[in-house]
Amino acid sequence: MTDLPDIFTRAEILVQALPHMQRYDQEIVVVKYGGHAMGDPAAAEDFAEDIVLLEQAGVKPIVVHGGGPQIGAMLDKLGIKSEFANGLRVTDKATVEVVEMVLAGSINKQIVGTISAEGGKAIGLCGKDGSMVIARKVTRTTVDPDSNIERHVDLGFVGEPERVNRAVLDAVLAAELTPVLAPVAVGEDGATYNINADTFAGAIAGAMRAKRLLLLTDVPGVLDKDKRLLPELTVEQCRELIADGTITAGMIPKVETCIYALEQGVEGVVILDGKVPHACLLELLTDHGAGTLIRR
Ligand SMILES: Nc1ncnc2c1ncn2[C@@H]1O[C@H](COP(=O)(O)OP(=O)(O)O)[C@@H](O)[C@H]1O
């Protein structure tokens, strides 16, 4: 027998989505899909369904993916040692070849394939394609705690976006294709650079004046000192939380990316748990915003 209350609840959920669909109609939403959030094949299918549903609803999603754990596993297999400095992978010539192979080859095509299997139209690119992103070499310094002397750290082929050429992405979006982007780019010197996926996503969201940037990670959002979720933060509050040591490690570049994107005109940035099934849909098309929303 038909369960009427259940049907009404389902209809209610669909109706609830209407104002959200209207709000994001024809708007660009950049989704950063981190290596930790990729998890198992069922989670990857959920993610692809979300992207296809957003396409169908008139949203223009742009996916930027990471793959840190997957790069680490391949480097291990090949017997290449890898270390991080300030949250960035020190990248020599051999490492950058593996990074490009894993990100722009394997993971990129896997995501495009899963979106296609769900009925979407995706195209896999990296920063090199159509000179979409021109990288510059990252330089970092560390301060020795004993001597207080600054030391220059050479991270090798680690880059950050110097320029984003949006013409390629505009053409792809005009053709109603969803770009799936690997964070690898070429520098003015012709070398290939490995770019942190959060940083890459922030630059794309800024250049495309995205309505939203979603950073999918492996925690519910920004947590306070008692590990409780902070649902909303201003840029100023973020800076205070970094200064007082509440925000540390990998969350620092993530929040800095959010601040950069907001300064570039992105309306709102959300850090959320990509392991929650259908995290993107819940965030964009329901009243139950998940994660931490950061605003100017
Ligand atoms: N205040 C905080 N709130 C939430 N996570 C934090 C905080 N400070 C540090 N972190 C750490 O940041 C991590 C997320 O960054 P990262 O590991 O770089 O993610 P991803 O691989 O998804 O890019 C969390 O797993 C957590 O260990």
Ligand SMILES: CC(=O)N[C@@H](CCC(=O)OP(=O)(O)O)C(=O)O
């Ligand atoms: C320079 C640098 O650190 N690049 C990252 C790129 C991948 C990435 O950022 O992936 P996640 O989002 O899964 O962490 C790396 O080599 O791991």
